[in-house]
Structures are given as structure tokens and as C-alpha cells.
Amino acid sequence: MTVHDQPVAETPDPREFGLSVLPEHEIPSELTALVADVRALVDAVAHTEAGPEDLAEARASVAAATERISGTRRETGALMEQTRPDGTAEYGTLTNVVSGVTNPASPPLQLERSGDGLRAEITLNGVYQGPPGLVHGGWIAAILDQALGGAASAAGMPGMTANLDVNYRSPTPLHAPLEVTARVTGTERRKVFVSGEVRHNGTVTAEGTALMVRFDASG
Numbered sequence: 001m002t003v004h005d006q007p008v009a010e011t012p013d014p015r016e017f018g019l020s021v022l023p024e025h026e027i028p029s030e031l032t033a034l035v036a037d038v039r040a041l042v043d044a045v046a047h048t049e050a051g052p053e054d055l056a057e058a059r060a061s062v063a064a065a066t067e068r069i070s071g072t073r074r075e076t077g078a079l080m081e082q083t084r085p086d087g088t089a090e091y092g093t094l095t096n097v098v099s100g101v102t103n104p105a106s107p108p109l110q111l112e113r114s115g116d117g118l119r120a121e122i123t124l125n126g127v128y129q130g131p132p133g134l135v136h137g138g139w140i141a142a143i144l145d146q147a148l149g150g151a152a153s154a155a156g157m158p159g160m161t162a163n164l165d166v167n168y169r170s171p172t173p174l175h176a177p178l179e180v181t182a183r184v185t186g187t188e189r190r191k192v193f194v195s196g197e198v199r200h201n202g203t204v205t206a207e208g209t210a211l212m213v214r215f216d217a218s219g
């Protein structure tokens with residue numbers, strides 16, 4: 001069976017594409033807690049005014065921590081398998097730079113099924129700064145790309161972004177709750193058309209449309 005033959009609601013098993021898959025329950029809670037701590041560390045480093053002594057001590061602690069956990073490494077590109085309430089499986093990339101649950105370089109973006117697509121609430125700290133006090137437009141595009149690709153994937157049509165179009169309607173603030181939404185708006189052969197928005201206090205700050213081209217599993 002190819003991706004093209006599958007019913008829209010059924011998410012293809014990434015193992016069919018040669019990707020490795022880790023069930024969510026096998027990710028230690030200590031790892032997700034460490035990811036949150038490292039995000040806080042990145043924010044602290046970006047904004048610290050500490051003196052040389054404290055900085056040198058912090059650097060030694062970070063080096064020791066890096067050494068401690070570097071012995072074994074997971075394969076890049078591994079996917080996490082979650083079980084939906086109806087018992088079927090759902091997949092997301094573990095180290096994805098926009099929403100990877102084990103990647104502290106990603107913002108804490110957790111997209112969930114909602115209505116006709118996906119939705120997330122996220123607050124971005126100063127690490128994601130572009131203009132003073134505002135979110136960098138590149139990160140807004142990245143978050144929209146992830147939401148749009150995720151919406152296609154959640155609808156059973158995972159693929160690659162062929163085209164992404166973003167309109168920035170109003171400045172997107174840092175340190176403020178944002179709502180991200182995305183949905184599939186149409187399909188044509190392997191083409192999946194998606195649209196999505198970022199909102200603050202109900203006002204659209206950015207909107208995006210994308211063309212996702214479904215993976216060709218036929219060979």
C-alpha cells in the first residue's frame with residue numbers, strides 16, 4: 001500500500017519509510033525535565049549580567065553535565081509514537097528544532113488536535129527575539145511551517161513543505177501567550193494545501209499558507 005491509497009484519517013507508520021520510532025512512555029521524565037532546565041539555561045545565558053567568576057563556575061558545571069550525558073546518543077531523526085484516545089498511533093519527530101520534545105533548542109511547542117486541525121498555546125521568551133520585545137519573523141515562519149506540516153500529517157498525509165507563504169499582520173510579542181492554529185484546506189493528487197495563524201489576544205499577528213507534497217512511498 002502506498003501513502004496515496006490510505007484513508008485520510010489513518011496516519012502512515014513511519015517504520016514503512018525506514019524511520020526509527022520510540023514509544024512516548026520510553027522517554028524518561030528526567031529527560032523532559034532536563035530539556036526544560038536547559039531551555040531556562042539558554043535564556044539565562046542570553047541575558048546574564050553575571051561576573052567572570054560566576055560565569056567560569058557555570059561554564060565548568062555545564063561542561064561536566066555535557067560530559068555526563070554524552071556517552072550514548074540516540075539516532076538523529078527518530079520519531080516519537082503517541083497513542084491517541086481511540087488507540088491509534090500518532091507520530092512526531094523527537095529532535096525537531098521547532099517542536100522536538102527532547103530538543104532544548106526548540107521552543108516549547110506542543111500542537112494538539114483541535115476542531116478541524118491542530119492548535120497550540122505558546123509563550124516565547126527573549127531567546128526568540130527579533131526586533132526589541134518582539135518575536136523574530138523567522139521563528140514565526142518556522143512555527144507556522146511546523147503547524148502546517150503537522151496538520152497535513154495529523155490528517156494522514158505527511159509530506160515535505162514545497163512552498164510556504166507568510167504574512168506578518170501585526171507585531172508578535174515576546175513573553176505573552178500566543179495561539180497557533182492550522183488545518184488542511186484542500187488536496188490535489190500528492191499536493192496538500194494548508195493554512196494557519198498565530199494570534200495574540202485573538203488578533204492575528206501572522207498567517208501562513210503552504211503546499212505540502214505527500215511522501216511518495218511507492219518507491
Ligand SMILES: CCCCCCCCCCCCCC(=O)SCCNC(=O)CCNC(=O)[C@H](O)C(C)(C)COP(=O)(O)OP(=O)(O)OC[C@H]1O[C@@H](n2cnc3c(N)ncnc32)[C@H](O)[C@@H]1OP(=O)(O)O
Nearest residue numbers: 014091092093145146149150153158160161162163189213
Ligand atoms: C511518516 C512520517 C511522519 C512524521 C511527520 C511529523 C510531522 C512533521 C511536520 C514537519 C513540518 C516541517 C516540514 C519541513 O521542514 S520540510 C523541509 C523543507 N522542505 C524541503 O526540504 C523540500 C525540498 N523539496 C523537495 O524535496 C521536492 O521538491 C518535493 C518533495 C517538495 C516535491 O518533489 P517530488 O519529486 O516528490 O514531487 P513533484 O515534483 O512530482 O511534485 C508533485 C506536485 O507538487 C507540485 N510542486 C512541487 N513543488 C512545488 C512548488 N514549490 N510550488 C508549487 N507546486 C509544487 C508539482 O508541480 C506537482 O504538482 P502536480 O503535477 O501534481 O499538479
